Amino acid sequence: ILKTANQRPVLHFSPKQNWINDPNGLVFLDGEYHLFYQYHPYSSVWGPMHWGHAVSKDLTTWEELDIALYPDDNGTIFSGSAVVDWNNTTGFFPDEPGIVAIFTSHLGGSETSPTVQSQSLAYSHDNGRTWIKYEGNPVLTHSSNPDFRDPKVFWSESHSKWIMALATGQTISLYSSPNLIDWTFESEFGDGAGSHEAVWECPDLFELAVQGTDERKWVLLVSVGDNAELEHGSRTQYFVGTFDGSVFTPEHSDIRWLDYGKDNYAGVSFSDIPEEDGRRIYVAWMNNWRYANQIPSSGWRGSMTIPRTLSLRTSEGRTLLHQHPVKELDHQFTESVALPDLLLSAGKEFEFKAEADCADLNLHLERFEAAEFGIIIHHTGTDRTVLSYSAADRTLSLRREQSGDTGFSAMFPLPQTTEELGQLKDIRVLIDASSVEVFANDGLSSITSLIFPEKPLERLSFYTVGGQVQLRGGSVKLIR
Numbered sequence: 001i002l003k004t005a006n007q008r009p010v011l012h013f014s015p016k017q018n019w020i021n022d023p024n025g026l027v028f029l030d031g032e033y034h035l036f037y038q039y040h041p042y043s044s045v046w047g048p049m050h051w052g053h054a055v056s057k058d059l060t061t062w063e064e065l066d067i068a069l070y071p072d073d074n075g076t077i078f079s080g081s082a083v084v085d086w087n088n089t090t091g092f093f094p095d096e097p098g099i100v101a102i103f104t105s106h107l108g109g110s111e112t113s114p115t116v117q118s119q120s121l122a123y124s125h126d127n128g129r130t131w132i133k134y135e136g137n138p139v140l141t142h143s144s145n146p147d148f149r150d151p152k153v154f155w156s157e158s159h160s161k162w163i164m165a166l167a168t169g170q171t172i173s174l175y176s177s178p179n180l181i182d183w184t185f186e187s188e189f190g191d192g193a194g195s196h197e198a199v200w201e202c203p204d205l206f207e208l209a210v211q212g213t214d215e216r217k218w219v220l221l222v223s224v225g226d227n228a229e230l231e232h233g234s235r236t237q238y239f240v241g242t243f244d245g246s247v248f249t250p251e252h253s254d255i256r257w258l259d260y261g262k263d264n265y266a267g268v269s270f271s272d273i274p275e276e277d278g279r280r281i282y283v284a285w286m287n288n289w290r291y292a293n294q295i296p297s298s299g300w301r302g303s304m305t306i307p308r309t310l311s312l313r314t315s316e317g318r319t320l321l322h323q324h325p326v327k328e329l330d331h332q333f334t335e336s337v338a339l340p341d342l343l344l345s346a347g348k349e350f351e352f353k354a355e356a357d358c359a360d361l362n363l364h365l366e367r368f369e370a371a372e373f374g375i376i377i378h379h380t381g382t383d384r385t386v387l388s389y390s391a392a393d394r395t396l397s398l399r400r401e402q403s404g405d406t407g408f409s410a411m412f413p414l415p416q417t418t419e420e421l422g423q424l425k426d427i428r429v430l431i432d433a434s435s436v437e438v439f440a441n442d443g444l445s446s447i448t449s450l451i452f453p454e455k456p457l458e459r460l461s462f463y464t465v466g467g468q469v470q471l472r473g474g475s476v477k478l479i480r
């Protein structure tokens with residue numbers, strides 16, 4: 001057990017030193033998952049961006065490697081993606097397929113020099129260990145839009161071309177290319193759809209099967225930045241629709257949030273997951289631009305969410321995104337305890353010891369007759385994080401005002417509440433040294449939240465208010 005609360009996560013990627021933000025270039029090749037990320041190697045606050053690099057074979061234990069991409073004459077290295085060029089469409093790989101990174105070159109941004117953002121390429125012949133910048137960089141420029149960034153690229157099998165989704169202000173623009181070098185504008189999406197509270201960033205566009213049907217639909221993820229007037233800072237929305245190789249058409253214009261916690265931003269999915277695996281695996285930066293530069297730090301700052309498998313399900317005419325922690329996570333725990341079936345009633349709190357670095361709690365709820373049901377995560381001492389479901393509102397809330405250090409931001413202690421999610425049927429709570437990730441109703445609603453308790457995890461308790469709840473088939477897994 002981490003006796004000192006250094007708050008470094010065990011199951012989540014964090015850098016050895018200094019600042020990280022967005023995950024970049026998520027790609028799988030030769031048995032390795034690559035996680036590149038926005039990295040400032042000289043400080044624990046944001047600054048001139050590089051791409052840091054880590055690899056994993058199981059999506060949960062990461063090895064940090066040397067910095068992959070350094071700033072150059074075209075600018076610092078902002079967010080982007082990576083793909084395997086299997087068919088040597090670029091001409092970079094005469095001998096063996098390799099990885100191409102497509103990223104934003106960022107220049108200027110001060111009062112004297114206006115921001116210029118363009119898209120550039122780098123490629124690697126040795127599984128991302130060393131990189132060659134393409135000599136014709138940048139490959140995609142814009143003469144007037146200062147927000148022209150975060151290219152996410154995929155190969156469209158049915159249209160035989162590369163597609164790029166790019167954040168272009170408060171829209172997402174789509175481009176296509178035969179070779180990753182020459183790009184053609186296809187369409188622009190966003191007018192009249194979704195949230196326009198702030199700048200759009202870090203798009204991702206991919207196709208998913210709708211569970212239990214033969215249908216497939218397209219999902220567009222869009223991160224929405226912070227602006228000081230927002231109560232919640234930066235967050236992520238998504239659209240479900242169709243894509244014809246040129247135009248994305250949503251089947252709805254309402255706002256759908258991907259997560260109801262404050263700490264899930266700039267998330268994108270892995271490229272080149274083998275077909276026999278077939279998963280769409282998503283990772284986000286577990287932070288919020290409102291306070292990212294101020295969260296407690298002991299030399300390193302920032303971490304990623306647990307990788308999640310995304311799926312689509314239709315209910316009551318709406319096709320919605322569900323998230324589940326990747327199954328690889330299950331093998332990381334050293335202990336698994338089955339909980340007794342419990343009939344909770346008012347005044348009968350159930351509590352159990354969970355002295356551990358990490359915990360993964362799973363509960364099924366039946367015969368819900370209470371007004372409120374809650375889970376309390378107790379850390380040694382008085383720090384506690386409270387999760388509660390309100391039967392009247394049919395919403396789940398996470399309250400972290402007593403979770404430990406909260407004083408670095410006025411927004412941090414405010415409650416985080418889901419939209420109406422119906423009757424609460426099941427809940428999964430993944431606790432690491434400085435985070436809580438909650439997945440309710442088979443992954444339909446999630447709350448991703450940082451916490452900074454002073455001391456390690458000690459116990460978990462359940463309570464109800466105003467009636468009974470039957471818990472059945474619960475379990476808790478621990479890492480000690």
Ligand code: FRU
Pocket residue numbers: 021022038049078079080104149150201202266
């Ligand atoms: C999102 C973002 C991106 C940009 C990067 C810079 O968090 O603002 O739009 O490329 O971070 O670090």
